[in-house]
Amino acid sequence: MQHAQSRLEFIPQRFNPVVLRLAQWLLPILLRFRLRPWLPAGISRIQVKNAEILAELYQQFQAGKVRFLMAFRHPEVDDPLCMLYLLSRAVPRVARQQGILLQYPIHSHFIYERGMLLWAGDWLGWFFSNLGGTPIRRGKRLDKLGIQNARNLFANAKMPIAVAPEGATNGHSGIVSPLEPGVAQFGFWCVEDLQKANRSEEVLIVPIALQYSYVKPPWAKLDWLLSKLEADCGLPVKTIGRSETANPEEIHYPRLLRLAEHLLTEMEGFYQRFYHQHLAAIDHELEARGNANEILMARLHRLQDTALKVAEQYFKLQPQGNFIDRCRRLEEAGWSYIYREDVSDINALPPFQRGLADWVAAEAELRMRHMRLVETFIAVTGTYVKEKPTPERFAETALLIFDMIARTRNNTKLPGRPRLGWRQALITVGQPISVTERWAKSQSDRRAVRVGVTELTKELHQALEQLIKT
Known part of the structure; x- marks a missing residue:
């Protein structure tokens, strides 16, 4: 970036089912080629464990019994595509197999880092917005507009929300980076917002691990x-x-x-x-x-x-x-x-x-x-x-x-990584963590709330670490 720019404007989410259907239709192509047709060495297979947990949670969500946030590991840039596969393919398939009735589409809002659009281009902002994404400035001391929108979606939207609590990719399928406290804080805020509105839904955080391996050792x-x-x-x-x-x-x-x-x-x-x-x-x-x-x-x-x-x-x-x-x-x-x-x-x-x-x-x-x-x-x-x-x-x-x-x-743009071979992804859904229970125990004073957020963040970190070991 050699020139000064105008301020980074907030991009509100405008979920569009037509754009979602298009993304779901293109998903197999995106997984295999990632917009690089001359390098066919993407993800050829995705295995999902415990998808029935999400199927049951979506049923409860649609019945007005729970609100939940999916906290997924973020080792690679392919993770959003794998999450789209999880929700658009794996969860509906398990729901049909187990006779769980769900309203479609099975999708989620999601929080993305505003800086992604700086290297990917404005088209990605339009795409994320129409898929239900809402941006947050992760380094900004207080991104009021981003936080308010994400908080409102968690408590009131017609779909759950997904967040990568590590905040950025770390390039390691076998290591969970330190988690940012925002996910736990959003959980506590959601409970507060429901309490103020005299609503009884239970608030949950669902840990989800993503790991990648090569089909053949490269x-x-x-x-x-x-x-x-x-x-x-x-x-x-x-x-x-x-x-x-x-x-x-x-x-x-x-x-x-x-x-x-x-x-x-x-x-x-x-x-x-x-x-x-x-x-x-x-x-x-x-x-x-x-x-x-x-x-x-x-x-x-x-x-x-x-x-x-x-x-x-x-x-x-x-x-x-x-x-x-x-x-x-x-x-x-x-x-x-x-x-x-x-x-x-x-x-x-x-x-x-x-x-x-x-x-x-x-x-x-x-x-x-x-x-x-x-x-x-x-x-x-x-x-x-x-x-x-x-x-x-x-x-x-x-x-x-x-x-x-x-x-x-390179002074302009990081070149694309070399492709070493076809990969397969493993998605493991963990047991949901009740934020409501932990919120009730931390209402004595502000210090107790901070401790509660810290402990919940540690518990989520441990859950993600356990998922990548199993």
């Missing part, structure tokens, strides 16, 4: 991707002989470690030399243990902290909270420099003032790129691949490295 494509990354980094490209193909995980793991070590060293030097950052020494006890994975993670966390400080210093922000909190604050600070709420019509500015506004916007965008690098590795751990060296975990980690390198090379 070791050959992984070798190609790792070779590309090695070449991009200026490292010698590893050549695998025929005798080494029997145990590819033993060959590829050292390559991942070498790439990680090289990139960390390069980025540490980059921030020390050009941004004059001092890197704190690694803990002596950690170095004495000599565990390469632990040392790499300590260096990664130090580097993430340094990158965020570079951006925070520019925007005059104090480091507060975890890495995710800091990323959100930086995102909002950057947007305030690019999407100018203090200017009614950016195109009406005199040329000199417009030039200064563009200058500020370009600088803000550049500073936000430090934050984007941190976001890329927000869920990375030192043991994710080692503890379970599956082709999926190798691929997830290699693709994150691809994203990181691509961000440094």
